Amino acid sequence: MNNLILLGSTGSIGSQVLEVIDFIDDNWNIEVLTANKSVDKITEQALKYKPGYVVMTDPKSAEQVRLNLQDQKIKVLSGTKELNEIVKLDNIDLVINGLVGAVGLIPTLNTLNKGVKLGLANKESLVIGGHLVQERLKEYNKGEDILLPIDSEHNAIFRLLKAHEKKELKNIILTASGGPFCHKSYHDLKKVSIKDALNHPNWEMGNKITIDSATMMNKGLEVIEAHWLFDIDYDKIDVVIHPQSIIHSMIELIDHSIYAEMSLPDMKMPIQYVLEYPRVKEGIGQKLNLIKQAKLEFFEPDYKKFECLQLAYQAGRKGGSFPVVLNAANEVAVAKFLEEKIEFLEIPKIIKKALNSHRHIKKPDIETIIEIDSWTREYVEEVV
Numbered sequence: 001m002n003n004l005i006l007l008g009s010t011g012s013i014g015s016q017v018l019e020v021i022d023f024i025d026d027n028w029n030i031e032v033l034t035a036n037k038s039v040d041k042i043t044e045q046a047l048k049y050k051p052g053y054v055v056m057t058d059p060k061s062a063e064q065v066r067l068n069l070q071d072q073k074i075k076v077l078s079g080t081k082e083l084n085e086i087v088k089l090d091n092i093d094l095v096i097n098g099l100v101g102a103v104g105l106i107p108t109l110n111t112l113n114k115g116v117k118l119g120l121a122n123k124e125s126l127v128i129g130g131h132l133v134q135e136r137l138k139e140y141n142k143g144e145d146i147l148l149p150i151d152s153e154h155n156a157i158f159r160l161l162k163a164h165e166k167k168e169l170k171n172i173i174l175t176a177s178g179g180p181f182c183h184k185s186y187h188d189l190k191k192v193s194i195k196d197a198l199n200h201p202n203w204e205m206g207n208k209i210t211i212d213s214a215t216m217m218n219k220g221l222e223v224i225e226a227h228w229l230f231d232i233d234y235d236k237i238d239v240v241i242h243p244q245s246i247i248h249s250m251i252e253l254i255d256h257s258i259y260a261e262m263s264l265p266d267m268k269m270p271i272q273y274v275l276e277y278p279r280v281k282e283g284i285g286q287k288l289n290l291i292k293q294a295k296l297e298f299f300e301p302d303y304k305k306f307e308c309l310q311l312a313y314q315a316g317r318k319g320g321s322f323p324v325v326l327n328a329a330n331e332v333a334v335a336k337f338l339e340e341k342i343e344f345l346e347i348p349k350i351i352k353k354a355l356n357s358h359r360h361i362k363k364p365d366i367e368t369i370i371e372i373d374s375w376t377r378e379y380v381e382e383v384v
């Protein structure tokens, strides 16, 4: 049996991890499930998978889950500290980080510190603490892949790079669906509703990443994620809009050949790849029919319409503490948009204001990252 810790089990990624585990076989023992406030969902999951531990960040929700599971042999823990520490359990084969937001960073670092394999969906970890993650990977350096990306684009590039040497690589090309507003003008974006922004054409995901896809901040965060994951310069990371979401990303070699990874848009495929790694087995996902698909299109992103993408490139290039501010300002601005406190086009304006009000720190340590994250959240609250 392989022991798994699943962080964020009630989310879109977390639920799909459990679906894939149901499909592949019974070789996985789920040792830990975690959530913030989704009491009913985690109770249902705990009754089905019988983990040793459930961690709820929100204390009131933890109380409720404790009551629900009182006749089970499951320890219910509560709080962010417990979430950060739970990945230090012994005899764990894989941690999957499906948390959303900056809260994912410390569990990511603690997992890598322990030398345990990490399936990473939580891109925010790399956006705000990429340099710390990279340090951990260099220290680990046992020649095995300890960090396996779940984000479909990075999973695609990871797979493509397996077949080529780094010195042969010219560029990586991240594809982006363009989200629900791909074909709208900047003017049209002035009056979009929450419902419009949550209506993603190709992917069903959590609310935060769906809004990030509508602003294209998601792609911006992924550019920074790719920079750290593949140790590649920003000038060598391109973004191309590909509305069909069939090509998940591409690599271009120095001889100008381009390799693409293609499949129907379904997160269960990269999740299964990470669970089975390094083997590839019969897939849970549907087969792509190229004849039916017929059309694959590519466009250049409109950086004026999708200002968040531009801000992310700028923050990534400046590095240090700027991506921390970018990420925290975005998290709060997206939450405010979902609470109908700000308009869609105010999201990039607020992020820009926060970035302009921040004094750069070159290589923030974990405490400094936490401080800057809190400062930014307070700053954006005030601005709103």
Ligand SMILES: NC(=O)c1ccc[n+]([C@@H]2O[C@H](COP(=O)([O-])OP(=O)(O)OC[C@H]3O[C@@H](n4cnc5c(N)ncnc54)[C@H](OP(=O)(O)O)[C@@H]3O)[C@@H](O)[C@H]2O)c1
Binding pocket: 007, 008, 009, 010, 011, 012, 013, 014, 034, 035, 036, 037, 038, 039, 057, 083, 098, 099, 100, 101, 103, 121, 122, 123, 124, 150, 151, 152, 203, 204, 205, 206, 207, 208, 209, 267
């Ligand atoms: N969804 C996708 O298809 C997809 C694709 C690629 C990458 N990703 C990345 O994967 C990550 C997860 O995305 P998602 O769409 O699965 O998000 P989601 O559906 O919102 O789920 C997030 C999970 O994190 C938990 N959580 C939220 N806030 C928390 C906090 N303060 N403390 C502890 N736990 C907390 C949630 O618990 P509750 O249920 O209790 O709120 C839930 O289990 C993100 O970084 C996203 O960018 C997602």
